[in-house]
Each structure stands twice: as C-alpha cells, then as structure tokens.
Amino acid sequence: MxxxxxxxxxxxxxxRVGVVRRTSVVKRAVHDLSFEIDAGEMVGYIGPNGAGKSTTIKMLTGILVPSGGSAIVAGLEPxxxxxxxxxxxxxxFGQRTSLWWDLPLRDSFELLRRIYRIPDQTFQRNLDDHVAxxxxxxxxxxPVRQLSLGQRMRGDIAAALLHDxxxxxxxxxxxxxxVISKGRLREFLRALNHERGTTLMLTTHDLQDIEALCDRVIVIDHGTAVFDGPLSSLRLNGDASRTLVVDLVDEAPAISVEGAQVVKVEGPRQWLSFPAGASAAPLVAQVAAAYDVADLSIHEPAIEDVIRTLYGG
Incomplete structure (x- = not known):
C-alpha cells in the first residue's frame, strides 16, 4: 500500500551573517529513507522532535515534493x-483541523461530502457509524470553535473517514x-482497522498509543530509519532488560542465581534484572528451588526506556 x-x-x-549579509544553509530533514507498508497494517512511526516524521507524512500525502528517491502510495505518486x-x-494532524471554525460540526461534514463528491448513501452510512x-x-x-480539544479531534477523525x-x-x-478520550479513540481505530481493513500510519510521542494499536514500529532519527520491526523486537534492542519480582515468605539476603542480578531489595520483595532476550523459565526454576517463594511476577522493559536508549545511540 x-x-x-x-x-x-x-x-x-x-x-543572517553580520548586519546585512545572508547565507544559505541546506538542512536534510529526511534522507535515504526506505520502507514498505502492506494493506491493513497498523504501523507506529516514531522519533524525537525534528527527526523527520511530519516531513515524511507530508511527502506521502503530496503536500511536499521529495528532493530525491521515490514514494508510491496506493499505486499513485503523491x-x-x-x-x-x-x-x-x-x-x-493533531495540531491542525480540517473543520470550519465557525460552522457547526454537521455543516463541516456536509461541506466535505461535496468536496469529495461522496455518494449520499455512502456519506450517510459513514456519518451514522462514525458519529455513534x-x-x-x-x-x-x-460550532467547531466551541468544542473541546478532545471533541474536535474526534470530529477531525470522523471527517477524515467520510470518503472511505x-x-x-x-x-x-x-x-x-x-485518558477517557484517548481510550475511546484507540477503541475506534482498532475497530476501524479490524472491520474495514484500513491501513493506519501513526506518528506520536505517546508511546501508549503505539503499544495499544501497533504491532510494527518504524523508528526514525536524523531523517532515516534506525529500526523497523515488531514492537516485541524493539524491546530487545540495545541493553534492554526484564525484571523478575520475587516475593519471599520471609526477608532474606540478596538472591544469588545464575543469569540475573538483584537491583533492589525491600523487605521480603526483591527485584532481579536479566537480559530482555533471555528466557525467564530457568531463572524462575532456580529461585523456586533455592528459596521459599510467596509470589513471582515478570515486568517487561518499559518502551520509553528502550526508545530513549535507541535515540541516544
């Protein structure tokens, strides 16, 4: 797609250089960027500020013309x-709106129907579904100007989907x-992808959106992709680690087992860090065999920490 x-x-x-003289500086916002997205995928496209995310989206929509390379979207050159x-x-665009500021939401949708020349039956079906x-x-x-940010965002998403x-x-x-508006929006996007097979490309700094919606992540930094793969593989990137939280029956010295290191002790509870790519089963077996265990739990590496490490590298 x-x-x-x-x-x-x-x-x-x-x-400006000095009082009058000016000089030109060429800034590369995106360079040597390559990827493919199949129909029906939900892909997170993330990176730090200035990485080139919005520039990429603008080239994929035809707003900007690429300086080099190629982009094909739905078989068309944007x-x-x-x-x-x-x-x-x-x-x-979260910080822009496609709705008319002084018009009621209903009139904005009607104008978009005429702009896109949406058949009456399709328009009414989509409008009823999305409004509900x-x-x-x-x-x-x-009027749009009287809507809260969350309400306007929901209106923008409905507007973007009227023409299928x-x-x-x-x-x-x-x-x-x-939190409530985010949850409602995520549920809607999941249903849209599942029921209609709509391909979604999501750029955001809220990594909870990525975890809730996307199985695949493309990480861009300094204008080029530094990671492209499943979200589960991203957690294994770099020096990421998992944590085994052990609740002992009684307080005890720091647990000593092969393949893990105690990083924190609070009374009978101890936190053991081990590599994200390692299996937890041997570690759990060692702890259970050597200590009186009341409870066990495993914490996956925080996606924010993994991304922070990736950017830093």
Whole structure:
C-alpha cells in the first residue's frame, strides 16, 4: 500500500551573517529513507522532535515534493497525482483541523461530502457509524470553535473517514486528550482497522498509543530509519532488560542465581534484572528451588526506556 525507496527532502534556510549579509544553509530533514507498508497494517512511526516524521507524512500525502528517491502510495505518486490520491487517503494532524471554525460540526461534514463528491448513501452510512462510535451525536450542531480539544479531534477523525479512505495518516492524534478520550479513540481505530481493513500510519510521542494499536514500529532519527520491526523486537534492542519480582515468605539476603542480578531489595520483595532476550523459565526454576517463594511476577522493559536508549545511540 505504501512503498518508499531512498526518500529524501532538503530545505534551504536563509541565515543572517553580520548586519546585512545572508547565507544559505541546506538542512536534510529526511534522507535515504526506505520502507514498505502492506494493506491493513497498523504501523507506529516514531522519533524525537525534528527527526523527520511530519516531513515524511507530508511527502506521502503530496503536500511536499521529495528532493530525491521515490514514494508510491496506493499505486499513485503523491506529488504528481495529488488529487487522485486525496480521494483514497485520510489525514489528521493533531495540531491542525480540517473543520470550519465557525460552522457547526454537521455543516463541516456536509461541506466535505461535496468536496469529495461522496455518494449520499455512502456519506450517510459513514456519518451514522462514525458519529455513534465517536460519541458525536450531541455535538453535531455545536460550532467547531466551541468544542473541546478532545471533541474536535474526534470530529477531525470522523471527517477524515467520510470518503472511505484506504489509508489513514494520524499525526499526533491524541495530543492534549484526557485518558477517557484517548481510550475511546484507540477503541475506534482498532475497530476501524479490524472491520474495514484500513491501513493506519501513526506518528506520536505517546508511546501508549503505539503499544495499544501497533504491532510494527518504524523508528526514525536524523531523517532515516534506525529500526523497523515488531514492537516485541524493539524491546530487545540495545541493553534492554526484564525484571523478575520475587516475593519471599520471609526477608532474606540478596538472591544469588545464575543469569540475573538483584537491583533492589525491600523487605521480603526483591527485584532481579536479566537480559530482555533471555528466557525467564530457568531463572524462575532456580529461585523456586533455592528459596521459599510467596509470589513471582515478570515486568517487561518499559518502551520509553528502550526508545530513549535507541535515540541516544
């Protein structure tokens, strides 16, 4: 559905040198970027600020023209076939809106129906479905400027899906949302992908969104991909470690077993760190055989820590 080959984008920045003189500096926002996304995938596209995430999305939607390489989306070249592509994709930028500020939500949807020339039956079906799933029924006659951020975001997502796009790009869709709004939005996106097979590409700094929605992650840094694979494999990257939490019947000295190291002791509870790629079974067997154990639990490495290590490298 999306095929990117050696994609690059450069910007020329004019800087003042001295009082009058100016000089030009070329900044590479994206370079040598390659990946493929199949139909129906939900992919997290993450990276630090300035890594090139939004620039990539803008090239994939045809807003920006690549400086080099190629991008094919739904069989179309975004920059050359932008109009045809617009009918097949939906885009939500968390800090921008596609709704009309002074119009009621209902009128914004009606305008989009005419812009996309959506057949009446398709429009009404999608509108009814999305309004119900996103809980927008009581807001349809409210001007967009009077909606809260969470309500507006739900309206933007409904607007992006009215024309049945095959691909949905989400750029920071949960920015500023409360816990309830985030949960409702995630449930909707999962249902959309499951029931309609919509391909989702999600950029966000909220890694809970990635864990809740995406099985695959592409990590971009300094304009190029530094990781592309399953979320489970990302946890094994670098020096990530898992933690075995052991509750002993009574307090005891630090547990000594092969393949793990005690990192914390609080009364009868002890925390043992071991490599993320190692099996926990031998470790659990050693502890159970040598100590009186009341309870055991295993904590996976925090995705935030893994990403932080990856960026630092």
């Amino acid at each position: 999306i095929e990117v080959r050696d994609l690059s984008r450069e910007f020329t920045i004019r800087k 920059a050359r076939q932008r109009r045809e592509l617009a009918r097949r994709i939906g885009v939500v 799933l996103l809980d927008l029924g009581d807001l349809m006659d409210t 796009p095959e691909i949905l790009y989400l750029d920071e869709p949960t920015i500023g949302l409360d």
